[in-house]
Amino acid sequence: MLKYIVRRLILLVPILFGLSLFIIVFVHALPGDPCSSILGEHTSPERIAACRHGLGLDKPLYEQYFDYMNGLFHGNLGTSATDRVPVLTEFVSRFPATVELSIAAMAVAIGLGVPLGIAAAKRQGSVFDNLATVGSLIGISIPIFFLGLLLAYVFGVWLHWLPTAGRFSLRQYDFSHAGTNFLLWESLVINRNIPEFLDVVRHLILPAIALGSIPLAVVARITRSAVLEVLNEDYVRTARAKGLTTRRIDRRHVLRNAMLPIATIIGLQTGLLLGGAVLTETIFSWGGVGSWLFQAAVDKDFIVIQSGTLILATLFVLVNLTVDVSYAYLNPRIRYS
Amino acid sequence: MLRLRIGALIAAGAIAFAACSGAATAAPSVAAPSAAPVTSGAPASTAPVPSGPTPVNGGTWIFGSASDPSTLDAILIQDGESFRIAQQIYETLIKLKPGSASDLEPDLAKTWDTSTDGLTYTFHLQTGVNFSDGTPFNADAAVYNVNRWKNLPAALQGDDYYDVTVFGGYGANSLIKTVTKIDDATFSITLTKPKADFLTAMTLIPFAMQSPTALQAHHADLGSKAPTNDYWQKAPTGTGPFMFSEFVPGDHYTIVKNPNYWDTANAAHLDKIIFQPIADSANRLTALKSGTVDTIDFVDATQLKDISSDSSLQLLTRPPLDIGKLGFNQTQKPFNDIKVRTAVALAIDKNALVNAFFPNGAGTVADSDLINNMPAYEPNTGVGTFDAAAAKTMLQSSTCPPPCAVTFWYPDSVSRPYMLDPQNEYLAIKPMLEAAGFVVTPNHKPWHGGYLTDEANGVYPMFFIGWIYDYADPADGPGLFYATSTADCNGVKETTAHNCEFGEDNPLVAAAMAKAIAEPDQTTRTQDWKDAMKLINADVPDVPLVWAGSSLASTTKVHGYIPSPTQSEYFNLVWKDAGS
Numbered sequence: 082m083l084k085y086i087v088r089r090l091i092l093l094v095p096i097l098f099g100l101s102l103f104i105i106v107f108v109h110a111l112p113g114d115p116c117s118s119i120l121g122e123h124t125s126p127e128r129i130a131a132c133r134h135g136l137g138l139d140k141p142l143y144e145q146y147f148d149y150m151n152g153l154f155h156g157n158l159g160t161s162a163t164d165r166v167p168v169l170t171e172f173v174s175r176f177p178a179t180v181e182l183s184i185a186a187m188a189v190a191i192g193l194g195v196p197l198g199i200a201a202a203k204r205q206g207s208v209f210d211n212l213a214t215v216g217s218l219i220g221i222s223i224p225i226f227f228l229g230l231l232l233a234y235v236f237g238v239w240l241h242w243l244p245t246a247g248r249f250s251l252r253q254y255d256f257s258h259a260g261t262n263f264l265l266w267e268s269l270v271i272n273r274n275i276p277e278f279l280d281v282v283r284h285l286i287l288p289a290i291a292l293g294s295i296p297l298a299v300v301a302r303i304t305r306s307a308v309l310e311v312l313n314e315d316y317v318r319t320a321r322a323k324g325l326t327t328r329r330i331d332r333r334h335v336l337r338n339a340m341l342p343i344a345t346i347i348g349l350q351t352g353l354l355l356g357g358a359v360l361t362e363t364i365f366s367w368g369g370v371g372s373w374l375f376q377a378a379v380d381k382d383f384i385v386i387q388s389g390t391l392i393l394a395t396l397f398v399l400v401n402l403t404v405d406v407s408y409a410y411l412n413p414r415i416r417y418s
Numbered sequence: 419m420l421r422l423r424i425g426a427l428i429a430a431g432a433i434a435f436a437a438c439s440g441a442a443t444a445a446p447s448v449a450a451p452s453a454a455p456v457t458s459g460a461p462a463s464t465a466p467v468p469s470g471p472t473p474v475n476g477g478t479w480i481f482g483s484a485s486d487p488s489t490l491d492a493i494l495i496q497d498g499e500s501f502r503i504a505q506q507i508y509e510t511l512i513k514l515k516p517g518s519a520s521d522l523e524p525d526l527a528k529t530w531d532t533s534t535d536g537l538t539y540t541f542h543l544q545t546g547v548n549f550s551d552g553t554p555f556n557a558d559a560a561v562y563n564v565n566r567w568k569n570l571p572a573a574l575q576g577d578d579y580y581d582v583t584v585f586g587g588y589g590a591n592s593l594i595k596t597v598t599k600i601d602d603a604t605f606s607i608t609l610t611k612p613k614a615d616f617l618t619a620m621t622l623i624p625f626a627m628q629s630p631t632a633l634q635a636h637h638a639d640l641g642s643k644a645p646t647n648d649y650w651q652k653a654p655t656g657t658g659p660f661m662f663s664e665f666v667p668g669d670h671y672t673i674v675k676n677p678n679y680w681d682t683a684n685a686a687h688l689d690k691i692i693f694q695p696i697a698d699s700a701n702r703l704t705a706l707k708s709g710t711v712d713t714i715d716f717v718d719a720t721q722l723k724d725i726s727s728d729s730s731l732q733l734l735t736r737p738p739l740d741i742g743k744l745g746f747n748q749t750q751k752p753f754n755d756i757k758v759r760t761a762v763a764l765a766i767d768k769n770a771l772v773n774a775f776f777p778n779g780a781g782t783v784a785d786s787d788l789i790n791n792m793p794a795y796e797p798n799t800g801v802g803t804f805d806a807a808a809a810k811t812m813l814q815s816s817t818c819p820p821p822c823a824v825t826f827w828y829p830d831s832v833s834r835p836y837m838l839d840p841q842n843e844y845l846a847i848k849p850m851l852e853a854a855g856f857v858v859t860p861n862h863k864p865w866h867g868g869y870l871t872d873e874a875n876g877v878y879p880m881f882f883i884g885w886i887y888d889y890a891d892p893a894d895g896p897g898l899f900y901a902t903s904t905a906d907c908n909g910v911k912e913t914t915a916h917n918c919e920f921g922e923d924n925p926l927v928a929a930a931m932a933k934a935i936a937e938p939d940q941t942t943r944t945q946d947w948k949d950a951m952k953l954i955n956a957d958v959p960d961v962p963l964v965w966a967g968s969s970l971a972s973t974t975k976v977h978g979y980i981p982s983p984t985q986s987e988y989f990n991l992v993w994k995d996a997g998s
Contacts, residue, residue, distance in 0.1 A: 111867065112863060112864060112867040112868035113863075113864060113866045113867035113868045113869075113871065114871075115866075116871070117865070117866045117868075117869070117870035117871050118866045119496075119579070120579070120870070121496075121579075121870070122870065122883060122884065122885055122886075123874070123883070123885060123898050123899050123919065124870070124874050125874060125901070125903050125905065125918065126874060126875050126903060126905040126906060126907060126918055127903060127905045128582070129871055129874060129875075130905070131576055132576055134576075135575070135576030135577075136576075160642050160643045161642075163488060164486070164488050164489070165488070165489055165494070165577060165642030166642070166651070166667070167642075167643075167645065171667055174666065174667045174668075175667060175668050178668065178669065230700070230701075230704075233701070233704050233708075234704065237704060237705075237707075237708035237710070238704055238707045238708050241708060241709070244708065244710050245701070245704050245705055245708045245710055246482070246694065246696050246701065246704075246705040246710045246711070247669065247670070247694055247710065248669060251478075251480055251670055251672075251692045251694060252478050252480060252692075256666075257663075257664045257672075262666065363697050363698055363701070364698065364701055365701075366694065366695060366696040366697070366701065366705070367668075368666065368667060368668020368669035368695070369668065372668060372697065373667075373668060376485070376697075379831070379866065380866060381866050381867070
């Protein structure tokens with residue numbers, strides 16, 4: 082197992098090299114550069130040239146790449162051209178917000194999706210199954226921006242039940258002390274402040290539902306099909322013939338065997354969510370990685386795009402590695418070497 | 419050019435689819451130590467009295483802004499959100515009167531004198547002023563700051579905008595010749611050549627006074643790439659009524675009342691202000707209506723009616739100081755012919771355009787690069803108003819008779835206050851031009867995807883562009899647009915002075931502008947600009963389309979907010995109803 086993990090981690094190096102090369106070529110192939118964002122209207126060719134020189138954009142692409150990689154090898158992910166903040170500093174500051182939102186969204190997706198998928202499978206062909214199938218289709222099809230705006234309007238403006246922006250009530254609470262930016266953790270474990278914790282949870286509800294809608298639908302569908310497949314296996318039939326209870330069959334035989342595809346899809350979806358949810362973060366003013374990278378793309382902030390993408394790619398690979406490793410625990414028949 | 423973080427504005431589209439007069443009040447000044455003074459600033463720092471009930475002290479105000487600040491090292495600031503926060507924690511030597519775009523008031527300088535040659539400005543400073551870190555603001559601190567502008571550290575050069583724009587460069591290339599301490603409360607700045615808008619430019623927040631101790635302790639001069647430079651994120655230090663508290667990128671920026679503010683008559687009413695970035699305008703309005711925030715900025719024109727009809731909300735409108743226009747490059751055919759340019763100007767029904775794209779009073783039909791609230795503004799009667807028949811006749815007599823093929827460039831992936839919907843504005847203008855005999859070929863590029871760069875290099879023959887004035891002075895508008903450059907325009911090395919963007923190389927215009935920019939006497943200067951504008955307008959370098967302002971919306975519990983056309987808005991005047 083350890084050899085497998087080490088081999089996967091070593092494989093990460095050429096993947097990241099290739100990715101860095103692809104990203105820098107792709108980003109620089111896009112028209113424009115950060116200077117137009119920095120200088121604005123009615124600037125002069127001289128100032129554009131001076132700006133490009135200052136950012137090193139007048140160098141050949143290969144030189145820019147080597148300069149960038151040289152920085153990476155020295156632990157320097159670069160500095161934003163527009164905000165002048167080191168990429169790593171900004172990422173570390175924003176990532177906790179994305180992690181909390183991703184976890185909450187996946188909690189919605191798994192907490193509802195798995196039971197829904199199981200129930201639909203066990204009632205295959207029933208009205209409930211058809212409703213679940215149609216519901217998951219709607220979940221996949223409905224644009225997040227529409228769902229997000231709808232949720233914000235209904236529960237924020239109309240009913241005044243839930244907040245529509247930010248991660249906590251800025252008017253009431255102050256999270257400036259611990260500085261981890263993991264607000265659930267800080268409020269519950271460090272501050273031991275239940276009202277504060279509940280306030281953070283209230284702010285998470287709408288964005289988590291909006292962001293979790295698609296993973297929920299995907300998880301429900303995959304769960305349904307995985308459970309259906311297992312339900313038709315011989316060993317399940319055998320278990321029934323042996324007189325085992327339905328609950329025991331479901332727990333020991335059906336769910337355990339159906340978990341592999343479910344775990345795979347949960348891993349992939351979690352990896353995707355960690356990449357930041359541009360629309361959800363924008364709609365609910367969630368200061369995470371998604372809205373940061375979106376702004377960088379708009380400003381053509383090359384360094385932020387390059388380094389941000391590399392960090393996220395690394396995280397994506399690591400999450401999926403974790404999922405692969407979990408297979409062995411979910412199914413003891415799987416052995417890695 | 420008060421930069422707006424356009425990503426915030428683009429985000430709206432992505433979701434739909436994926437911002438003094440030296441004269442002030444003439445008053446006796448302390449003896450001028452150098453050249454004889456001709457102008458003197460007023461010593462009276464009058465506390466503006468917001469209308470309405472008696473202000474309530476205390477409370478937290480949550481302001482829904484469009485984005486985080488980009489920097490709070492004052493001299494590097496160029497975007498509106500950074501301006502907004504910096505305006506509350508820093509102070510300049512001179513400030514704009516609340517709500518005004520050009521009336522100067524004393525701030526950290528009680529009075530100031532200008533030498534007869536217009537080169538030396540002597541500032542007499544307020545006494546007993548401390549930065550929020552407890553260190554004193556005096557002539558030494560002022561000299562330190564001005565020298566920092568003049569000799570901007572190499573690691574910061576290029577990160578600034580206003581330093582180069584106002585002073586032309588660094589070190590020997592700076593317009594600032596010398597900075598001299600006269601005594602603890604007096605210092606002078608001597609320029610290399612007269613600059614009549616110098617005092618007005620000194621109201622810009624990039625020229626605010628920062629604590630030398632804080633700048634040094636937080637390694638601000640090492641540049642943004644230095645890991646030890648955490649000045650603006652952790653310790654931006656000024657003399658203002660508020661001071662820094664906390665910054666969580668993407669989430670909030672908090673400032674609190676400065677308990678030791680020197681100007682007790684103008685101390686802040688609010689205890690705390692939290693700026694919460696909400697990128698999309700629709701979401702900002704949702705946050706306002708749901709009570710998450712108290713005030714929002716950059717309200718969409720389409721939201722004005724909704725807000726006006728909501729009794730729990732109030733609309734705060736800034737007078738226009740933005741100009742949106744259709745530019746020409748006079749070096750490119752067929753726009754080298756003034757008749758063709760005039761035909762375009764006559765063909766466009768500006769009223770229809772403004773009614774369609776700037777509804778509910780969000781914009782006014784423009785006829786000049788100057789805004790109609792500027793002293794030097796005069797109606798531009800040169801081209802005349804919309805007249806399709808006259809446009810056609812003009813084109814027929816030009817070097818490009820109908821069908822006259824032209825390429826029309828507009829930007830995409832952008833919405834600016836003066837250009838809310840470029841593509842549809844183009845689509846509205848196209849049939850107007852076709853009716854006059856033009857055959858229009860559209861072309862577009864992303865705003866930050868090459869459009870601005872190409873436009874600055876003179877690549878486009880006809881194009882949408884605009885400007886957000888920093889202060890109401892023509893030197894900050896036409897004085898920049900039609901400035902000449904000896905650079906390489908669009909790959910062609912120019913040997914003589916040349917204006918890349920518009921190809922506006924009329925020597926009479928250049929001479930008239932140079933005279934106006936250098937003239938220290940305000941009355942003469944205003945007349946000089948009127949004369950220069952007549953010459954510029956006669957060349958028809960562009961078609962001014964709209965003068966646009968911007969609006970904020972707030973709950974009715976917020977009071978004392980004085981909207982400023984330059985976004986020089988002072989939050990020490992703001993207060994909220996008790997318990998709100």
